[in-house]
Amino acid sequence: MDLRDQNIDAIILKARDYKEQDKLLTYFSLESGKGVAVARGAMKPGGSLRNIAQPFCRVSLTLSPPRGGIAYINQGLPAASFISLDAKLEAIAYAAYISELADAAMPERRPSANFFGLLLAVFSLLKMDTDVLRTARFFELRLLAELGLLPNMAGCQECGRGLPAGNFFLSPQAGSLLCQGCGGADAAPRLSAGAVQTMRQLAAQPFSRIPSIKISAAIMAEMEQALGYFLDYHLEYSPKARRILRQLLD
Incomplete structure (x- = not known):
């Protein structure tokens, strides 16, 4: 099992509430295809991952090795937003x-x-x-x-x-x-x-x-x-x- 962090270029397809303050993101990445990862604290105002936990955007993610079958996002940076909430x-x-x-x-x-x-x-x-x-x-x-x-x-x-x-x-x-x-x-x-x-x-x-x-x-x-x-x-x-x-x- 690879225990190293993974850096991926991904498009967020779906974002769902997960537990109290997290988001569960479904993404498609250039490096590994479709996957699911947790953005911890993404529902907190001012949370560091809040701005990448949105569907229809391209992001750069650093994923930790899966624990219990679930990967967690350590870092995330937005690269492009395709559809904003104020779009038609x-x-x-x-x-x-x-x-x-x-x-x-x-x-x-x-x-x-x-x-x-x-x-x-x-x-x-x-x-x-x-x-x-x-x-x-x-x-x-x-x-x-x-x-x-x-x-x-x-x-x-x-x-x-x-x-x-x-x-x-x-x-x-x-x-x-x-x-x-x-x-x-x-x-x-x-x-x-x-x-x-x-x-x-x-x-x-x-x-x-x-x-x-x-x-x-x-x-x-x-x-x-x-x-x-x-x-x-x-x-x-x-x-x-x-x-x-x-x-x-x-």
């Missing part, structure tokens, strides 16, 4: 949704430089006050790619029917894109060829190009339903933040 409610809600998906999808102690970079990109997009719906769809598609679940979206994987003809289904059971003829009995939400083409674009374009992609409300709604259905099936989990978002947007 919609941006805060989508940041919570993205964090919840990341927490549900990623196993503990499995580092991924690609996923760490994705979180940085997505939270930066939210901070820039760009289209939060587009940012959420971008994250969902890149998360599927990270998990090895993103289907080939060049056309139907059963019969080979290509775009742009007809409607399609992103079938979680088949793990692939199906045309209406091959997937007509599938319960997955329908996707127009335009929605499939937009998903291909979001999945392939670099982060810097995402703000320039224009998406109609109708296609956005198609993607939201299809990707949500696909993710829920594979993660065996339906994010609570998504239900809150629907109430907020309604």
Whole structure:
């Protein structure tokens, strides 16, 4: 067992009250992936760890070796705050949704430089006050790619029917894109060829190009339903933040 302190570059996904004056933080770090650590005294006014015990921020942490299975934060410095408490409610809600998906999808102690970079990109997009719906769809598609679940979206994987003809289904059971003829009995939400083409674009374009992609409300709604259905099936989990978002947007 390594008894040395560990220095990590981390993004805080979630902060929960723990005991009387502490916070339990869920983070994703560049060095060790997802983990949980206690910030002692973070609920005290003026506590030294109070300013890093907030979700949606990037921090530098020094962790003590786990005791009883729990790591404690010895030191912490803020590096960047992506979503402040005075940000638009919609941006805060989508940041919570993205964090919840990341927490549900990623196993503990499995580092991924690609996923760490994705979180940085997505939270930066939210901070820039760009289209939060587009940012959420971008994250969902890149998360599927990270998990090895993103289907080939060049056309139907059963019969080979290509775009742009007809409607399609992103079938979680088949793990692939199906045309209406091959997937007509599938319960997955329908996707127009335009929605499939937009998903291909979001999945392939670099982060810097995402703000320039224009998406109609109708296609956005198609993607939201299809990707949500696909993710829920594979993660065996339906994010609570998504239900809150629907109430907020309604």
